[in-house]
Every structure is written in C-alpha cells, then in structure tokens.
Amino acid sequence: MRLHVPPQPPPVTVGRRTVVPLIDAAGHVLPPERLLPGLPPADLERLLATDGMRAPMVVTGFAVLGAGTTILVDTCLGGDKRGKRGPFPGFTSRWMTTLAEAGVEPGSVDVVVTTHLHHDHVGWHTTDDLKPAFPRARHLLAEAEYEHFAAGRTRHAERIGECLLPVQEAGLLDLIAGAHRIDDGVRLLPAPGHSPGHLVVEITDGGRTAVIAGDLVHHPLQLLRPDVSSSLCEDPALAAESRRRVLDDLADRSGLFFATHLARSGTVRREGSGFVLDDPLR
Known part of the structure; x- marks a missing residue:
C-alpha cells in the first residue's frame, strides 16, 4: 500500500476562529468490504456507486486558530522514533512542515487535544528523539482513554507510549473526565465507541458551530448509514449511537463536520435516514 500527500484543503472560518485541516497522508488503507463488514455486499456496492464514496482515506490533524488560543487536534502519523521505523515503512511524514506552512510554530501551541489513543492520532506528540x-x-x-492504554488494551501500545509518555513525564498531560471547556468557544465532548474515551471537539463562535469528530466517521458512506460502524471500532453499537447523536445535533444547527479520515468537510444536512455534507461557506 502506498501513501501520498494530497493538496491541503482550504481553511474554514467559524466566527473568530479558523479551522485548518492538515492532511498527513492519503491512501486506500482498507478496502471497503473490510472496513465496513456489517453491510451486505449488495448494499455496499450500491452505496459505493454514490458520488465521492471511493475517495482514499486520509489522515488529518487540525489547527484551530484565533480568539487568542492556538489549539491542535491530533498529530497524525509522526516520524521514526530513535531509529525505529514509523507505522508505514517507506512513508516519510512531513506533517510538522505542513503545520509550519500554515503559520503555526511548535512553541506557539497552547493546547493539544488527543481525540483518542490510536497511533495515527499521536505521532507528532513527540519528535524523532522522543521529546515533546x-x-x-x-x-x-x-x-478513560488513558486507563485503557495503561491496562495494556490498546493496539500499537509501544508506538503510542513513545508518543505519549514523554509528554506525561514532562508534566504536560492533563486527563479529563466528561465534558471539558478549553475556553468560551471550544469544548471537548465524550463520543465513545470507537474507543472507550473517544472525544470530539465542538467549536461555537460567531453564530456558527463546528465539530472536529476524530474517528466518529471513517468512510463517507457512514454519513448515509450512520448505523454502520467500522471494523476499527471497539464497541460498534456505542460508536453508532455517538455518531447519530453528533450528526443529529449538527443537522439541527446547520453545523460543520470535520473528521480525521474524510478528505472534505461540510455543513451537515439530513437526507433520508442519513446525512450529507454540503460545501461550507468559507
């Protein structure tokens, strides 16, 4: 499997803030029949014929800029760690360069949000020499996410430890329970199921609402069929419940939806029993 870096999506304005998607990589990581095994083959083929459903999966982090706070949401794949190869041999992550090109320097970041502890969300928490x-x-x-990791129940635990533990040892890690407010316009909300402590980031500013949803959705097909969870979800039924709840709320508010593995964002609108993303107003 080959990964590549596609063109970066444009930033999106949410009141005084700007959400900047920062794609690290793109590729057909899992075929749809393996990613979405709960769908009968005939239904899967029919839905995949819908426009945009065969787009490659991306790995994206996000910068939330403005209102006096610089926030990062997830840090993608990362590089080699002390000579150990990264998770995709042959792929060199340039995400820190992409971040700099967006005008964000490491020393200017106030908050790093980890939606959950999977290796493609924490890779650049540390540098190649394991410093924050x-x-x-x-x-x-x-x-809940940290406890799951500490109990040894997380895949890729060694890689995640290389990315997380130096941050903890430096005294930079804050564990939160339930909802948590970063400032007057940004809060973290529990959305478990993909993993036990999975979080989404809600931004409300200037009459607009946006959610950076982590791995709430892995494939655009799950917008049309929010009841279908991916094979990567630890609790598929709970993941579907969280997905429906977040999308319903955004549809009620004409809110914006961003997700780690979707190549595009958009305004959530109901269509039949599911949802679609309309192009956001920039």
Missing part, C-alpha cells in the same frame, strides 16, 4: 514536540502546550486526553 509542543513544549508549552497542555495535552488533553480523556481519563
């Missing part, structure tokens, strides 16, 4: 990449940022993580 964002040395003055508070790193926020759900307590």
Whole structure:
C-alpha cells in the first residue's frame, strides 16, 4: 500500500476562529468490504456507486486558530522514533512542515487535544528523539482513554507510549473526565465507541458551530448509514449511537463536520435516514 500527500484543503472560518485541516497522508488503507463488514455486499456496492464514496482515506490533524488560543487536534502519523521505523515503512511524514506552512510554530501551541489513543492520532506528540514536540502546550486526553492504554488494551501500545509518555513525564498531560471547556468557544465532548474515551471537539463562535469528530466517521458512506460502524471500532453499537447523536445535533444547527479520515468537510444536512455534507461557506 502506498501513501501520498494530497493538496491541503482550504481553511474554514467559524466566527473568530479558523479551522485548518492538515492532511498527513492519503491512501486506500482498507478496502471497503473490510472496513465496513456489517453491510451486505449488495448494499455496499450500491452505496459505493454514490458520488465521492471511493475517495482514499486520509489522515488529518487540525489547527484551530484565533480568539487568542492556538489549539491542535491530533498529530497524525509522526516520524521514526530513535531509529525505529514509523507505522508505514517507506512513508516519510512531513506533517510538522505542513503545520509550519500554515503559520503555526511548535512553541506557539497552547493546547493539544488527543481525540483518542490510536497511533495515527499521536505521532507528532513527540519528535524523532522522543521529546515533546509542543513544549508549552497542555495535552488533553480523556481519563478513560488513558486507563485503557495503561491496562495494556490498546493496539500499537509501544508506538503510542513513545508518543505519549514523554509528554506525561514532562508534566504536560492533563486527563479529563466528561465534558471539558478549553475556553468560551471550544469544548471537548465524550463520543465513545470507537474507543472507550473517544472525544470530539465542538467549536461555537460567531453564530456558527463546528465539530472536529476524530474517528466518529471513517468512510463517507457512514454519513448515509450512520448505523454502520467500522471494523476499527471497539464497541460498534456505542460508536453508532455517538455518531447519530453528533450528526443529529449538527443537522439541527446547520453545523460543520470535520473528521480525521474524510478528505472534505461540510455543513451537515439530513437526507433520508442519513446525512450529507454540503460545501461550507468559507
């Protein structure tokens, strides 16, 4: 499997803030029949014929800029760690360069949000020599997610430890329980199921609402069929419940939806029993 870096999506304005998607990589990581095994083959083929459903999966982090706070949401794949190869041999992550091109320097970051502890969300928490990449940022993580990792129940635990433990040892890690407010316009909300402590980031500013949803959705097909969870979800039924709840709320508010593995964002609108993304107003 080959990964590549596609063109970066444009930033999106949410009141005084700007959400900047920062794609690290794209590729057909899992075929749809393996990613979405709960769908009968005939239904899967019919839905995949819908426009945009065969787009490659991306790995994206996000910068939330403005209102006096610089926030990062997830840090993608990361590089080699002390000579150990990264999770995709042959792929070199340039995400820190992409971040700099967006005008964000590591020392300017105030908060790093970890939606959950999977290796493609924490890779640049540390540099290649295992030092915190964002040395003055508070790193926020759900307590339930940390406990799951500490109990040895997380895949890729060694890689995640290389990315997380130096941050903890530097005194930069804050564990949170339940909802958590970063400032007057940004809060973290529990959305478990993909993992036990999975979080989403809600931004409300200037009459607009947006959610950076982590792995709430892995494939655009799940917007049309929010009842279908991916094979990567630890609790598929709970993941579907969280997905429906977040999308319903955004549809009620004409809110914006961003997700780690979707190549595009958009305004959530109901269509039949599911949802679609309309192009956001920039």
